[in-house]
Amino acid sequence: MILNFGSINLDLVYRVPHLPAPGETLASSSFMRYLGGKGINQSIAVARAGGTVHHIGCLGPDGGWLREQIAGFGLSLDGIATVDVPTGHAVIFVDEAAENQIVLFGGSNHAFTQDQIDRALAQASAEDWVLLQNETNLVPYVAQTAKARGLKVAYSAAPFDAVAVREVLDHIDLLALNEGEAAALASDLGRGASDLGLDHVLITKGADGAELHSADQVFHQGSFAVESIDTTGAGDTFLGAFMARFVDGDVAHALEFAAAASALQVTRQGAAAAIPDKAEVEAFLRVR
Incomplete structure (x- = not known):
């Protein structure tokens, strides 16, 4: 099982010309609201990839619609606790090239x-992440408490903050970042x-795929060529799908599966709602 201590946001998405x-x-050509947040996106990606995940998070008194979405x-x-502060949210601009800007x-x-x-x-067992x-x-x-209990810890260093990364480096087993974050x-x-x-x-590495550094070995995974509509949540989809398969022990398959899941996800609009399920990913891989 994966215990994900993660964010839950209301995503407010505006389509803009640039x-x-x-x-x-700018005038927006469309507006949509979605369940989002890096944490819940990753939990949904784990679950849709066939993994077992328990999400731990917080919503404000205004979070009823999001609770319905999560259950869905x-x-x-x-x-998921109810707290006395407003629910987290993100304002997202998506342009015609499918690039995004998020506050x-x-x-x-x-x-x-x-x-x-x-x-x-x-509630965790020794084999849990x-x-x-x-x-x-x-x-x-x-991170510190989980490691003290003998659990494995995976950490997505986003939004990137070098100070935050340094605070947890001694207490994690897997660090996930994008190419820019790795350079920083x-x-x-x-x-x-x-x-x-x-x-x-x-x-x-976006269109250049991904790589996993494990002990003395580096695994490389290319990306799949697709027509992107919206890249919001692609990294979360990759990590969640990867973790769902990685806990089974097959690193190469986990990377390939994650690359396929994120490729499918960017061909759809939205973040959580666009994450493909295991059957869709497996069908995609069969024809590649």
Whole structure:
């Protein structure tokens, strides 16, 4: 099982002719609202890829619609607390080239308590993984407590903050970042992915695929050529799908499966709603 201590957002998505420049006012050609947030996107990706996931998160009193959406994806609501601050949300601009620009409001995602974390970790077994991102508070506490309990910890270093990464490096087993984040971290630490002393470092490279640094071996995975409509949530889909298969022990298959899942996801609009299920990914791979 994967215990994901992750963000839950209301995504407000605006389609624009191009990403706005400083001081520019743009007319949007469409508006949609979606369930989003790096954490819940990753949990949905794990579940849709056939993995077992328990999401731990926080919603404000205004989060009723999001609860309905989460339940609709087949995830349990047992680990999701209601807190007295507004639900986190994201304002997302998507341009004609499918590139995006995102502004986050943390809100309820910063309302985790140590008691909530301790209760969730007390349910874990030794073979379970904990998954973390930078959109919630108390990330170092979760990582340290999980490791002290003998659990494996995977950490997505996004939104990127070098200080936040340094705080958890000694308490994680898998670090996931994109190519730009990996370069920024290497510049900050003075050492690259292979020199971090971690069991696994996963680096996604967009159209250039991904690579996993594990011990003395580097696994490479190319990307699949598709026509992108919206790249929002593609990285979350990749990581969630990867973790669902990675816990089974087949690294090469996990990378290929994740690449296919994220390729399918960007051909659809939205984030969580666009994540393909296991059958769709397997069908896609059969014809590639």
